[in-house]
Every structure is written in C-alpha cells, then in structure tokens.
Amino acid sequence: MTVKLLALAASTRAGSVNKKLLAIAIKQAEQAGAEVTVMDYALCDAPLYRNEDGQAFPEGAKRLSDALHAHAGIILASPEYNWSISGALKNLIDWLSVDKTAPLRGKNALLLCASPSVRGGILGLNQLSVPLAHLGMYVYPHLIAIGEAETQLSTGEIANEKDKKFLTQCVTDFVRVTKHSVR
Numbered sequence: 001m002t003v004k005l006l007a008l009a010a011s012t013r014a015g016s017v018n019k020k021l022l023a024i025a026i027k028q029a030e031q032a033g034a035e036v037t038v039m040d041y042a043l044c045d046a047p048l049y050r051n052e053d054g055q056a057f058p059e060g061a062k063r064l065s066d067a068l069h070a071h072a073g074i075i076l077a078s079p080e081y082n083w084s085i086s087g088a089l090k091n092l093i094d095w096l097s098v099d100k101t102a103p104l105r106g107k108n109a110l111l112l113c114a115s116p117s118v119r120g121g122i123l124g125l126n127q128l129s130v131p132l133a134h135l136g137m138y139v140y141p142h143l144i145a146i147g148e149a150e151t152q153l154s155t156g157e158i159a160n161e162k163d164k165k166f167l168t169q170c171v172t173d174f175v176r177v178t179k180h181s182v183r
C-alpha cells in the first residue's frame with residue numbers, strides 16, 4: 001500500500017528557502033514510494049489564539065486538521081525564529097491542540113529547516129519537536145537542518161554532499177517507517 005504524506009513549508013515568503021528544501025524532500029519521498037500532498041501554508045492562516053472563551057475554530061486550522069487526518073504523516077519545513085519556532089506556527093499548533101478530533105495524534109512527522117546560519121536552524125527544530133510530541137506525534141529522531149541555505153540550495157539540490165546524503169537517508173527511512181506504522 002502507498003503511504004500518504006502531507007508536505008508543508010511554514011513560510012509564505014516569496015523565495016522561501018524552506019519551500020526550496022521541502023521541494024527536495026518531496027522529490028526524495030516520492031522516489032521512496034510515498035504519495036505526497038503539498039499543503040499551502042497561506043491556506044492555514046489563523047487568528048491569534050487568545051484563551052478558551054469561545055473563539056470560533058478558524059477555517060485555516062480546520063483545513064490543516066482535515067489534511068492531517070487524511071495522511072499518515074507530515075514532512076514539515078519550518079524556519080527558525082530567534083533560536084525557536086515562528087509565532088505563526090506555534091499559534092497554529094495551539095489551535096490544533098484544542099481540536100477535539102486530535103489531528104496530530106498518532107501521526108509521523110519529519111522536521112526540516114533551512115536557514116542562513118551555519119547551524120541551519122537545529123535549535124528551532126528541537127523546540128518544534130516538543131509541542132508536536134506532547135500532542136501525540138511520532139517525531140522522526142533525526143532533525144534535518146540545512147545551513148547557509150541560499151548558497152546550498154541555489155541549484156534546486158543540496159550542494160553539500162554530506163547534507164544531501166543525510167537528507168536522502170532520513171527521508172527514505174521516514175517513508176519506510178511511516179509505511180510500516182499501524183496505529
């Protein structure tokens with residue numbers, strides 16, 4: 001059976017390096033046999049979650065929730081903001097956390113980050129993994145952080161051979177593991 005994966009880059013920036021990195025990971029996932037649906041982050045927009053006093057559940061979060069339910073896992077490319085996760089993505093996760101259908105529970109997640117720094121956003125990915133795990137996701141243990149991204153990703157491939165090999169191995173293994181996880 002083909003494994004169905006969602007792919008989301010948590011950036012709406014024109015020329016986003018995370019979108020570029022996600023495109024490379026998608027190609028790899030398809031080569032490994034996955035069927036990948038790309039989700040447009042602009043369609044997941046949600047107002048600031050303030051408290052439990054009756055804000056309507058936003059359409060953007062509902063769209064992502066429905067998409068998550070229809071897939072076994074997600075490949076999520078997320079920019080690092082201030083050594084952490086972007087406020088917009090954390091807000092979206094907070095909305096999903098109050099969704100009674102628990103769209104993240106039992107789903108697999110592969111986390112990626114592209115950034116101009118040499119560390120490649122590993123600190124942000126580390127922090128992103130915490131709320132996702134709390135909400136029942138199985139976060140793939142290797143975090144893929146690609147530094148100096150404008151240069152590294154300028155050709156549509158990863159220039160550094162070690163990074164390229166690492167991504168290939170992780171994505172291929174993630175597809176295999178997700179295919180075999182029955183929950």
Ligand SMILES: Cc1cc2nc3c(=O)[nH]c(=O)nc-3n(C[C@H](O)[C@H](O)[C@H](O)COP(=O)(O)O)c2cc1C
Pocket residue numbers: 011012013015016017018019079080081082083084114115116117120121
């Ligand atoms: C508010 C803000 C905070 C940032 N903090 C970091 C950071 O801590 N580490 C880092 O590597 N890059 C940081 N950056 C730079 C982003 O990695 C860079 O803008 C990147 O291109 C964002 O990803 P995108 O191109 O996919 O939108 C920050 C950018 C912004 C706007």
